[in-house]
Amino acid sequence: MNDTAKPVGETDDLQIPHKRQIKSFVLRAGRMTTGQQRGWDECWQAWGLSLEQGTEGFLTAFTDPAPRVLEIGYGMGHSLVTMATQERDKQFIGIEVHRPGVGSLLNEARLAGIHNLRTYCDDAVEVLKQCVPDGSLSRVQIYFPDPWHKKRHHKRRLIQPAFIESIRPKLDIGGIIHLATDWENYAQQMLTVMNSAAGFDNLSTDHGYSPRPDFRPLTKFEQRGHRLGHGVWDLLFRRTGQEAV
Known part of the structure; x- marks a missing residue:
């Protein structure tokens, strides 16, 4: 560690080409179970x-064409x-x-x-x-991303306008982005971001949330939440190809 003091007002800014991107995740150290290690050891080379x-x-990644x-x-x-x-x-x-x-x-x-x-x-x-x-995906799904529930951490949330803009061209025309969260405040932010995003149509008839589609399975955590009366909000948007210039 270099403890050399810098004169007042002098920083390393000129040596930094761009600001560090805020991460939406924190890597957690953790040991793998026997099953997890076996999955990694036996399958990563073929499926990673x-x-x-x-x-x-x-x-x-796959030999045959498919969505x-x-x-x-x-x-x-x-x-x-x-x-x-x-x-x-x-x-x-x-x-x-x-x-x-x-x-x-x-x-x-x-x-x-x-x-x-x-x-x-x-x-x-x-x-x-x-x-x-670009244009290679039929669906993008993001289920229960970290809500970063403290207000000072909302900037870490994954669903932000710039991130959705980076996803849009990757979807084929007519492709779907499907979001789900069990935090109402985050659901409201997601809805605001998506309703404002160029090139997407809300599949909800009232421009709000959608019912959970059959293809999204209920997790054990979600089933427990339902029993306790907790809400879950799904958002389904289709790429239109009518992006603003």
Whole structure:
């Protein structure tokens, strides 16, 4: 550590090319369970994708053409594996920053015997920027992202205008973005962001929230919330291709 004092008013700003991007996540240290480690050891080489592979890795992840669904922040991956099992005519690609969650997803996919699922273990912002070609996705889903419930932390929330703008070109025309949260305040912010976003139509008839579609499974956490009377808000928007100039 360099303790050399700087004169008053002198900073390192001129040496910094751009401000550090605020992260919507904090990496948690944690040991993998036996199953998670097995999923990583046995399946990552075949089903894992990396930033270094760029768009080529994304495009060649599957051999046959099919609609592609991208899920950002899938946690332990149980609902994503369920969707991939139920919709085998689609190709699912997940993004998760936490290695135990990735290991869990891979192990669950191995046990389910499915092959229409791939995953990144990285920052979704960078994956979208470096790997996902424009017009390549039929659906993007973001379920229960960290609500960062304290007001001073709202700037860390994932669903912001700039992030939605980065997703829009990745969707094919007619592609769907599906958001869900169990924090009403965050749901209101999501709705404001999406209703203001260029090139999207709200699939709700009243420009509000939508019923949970059948393709999104109920998680155990969500089922418990329903029993306790907690709300969950789903938002479904379709890309129109009519972006403002």
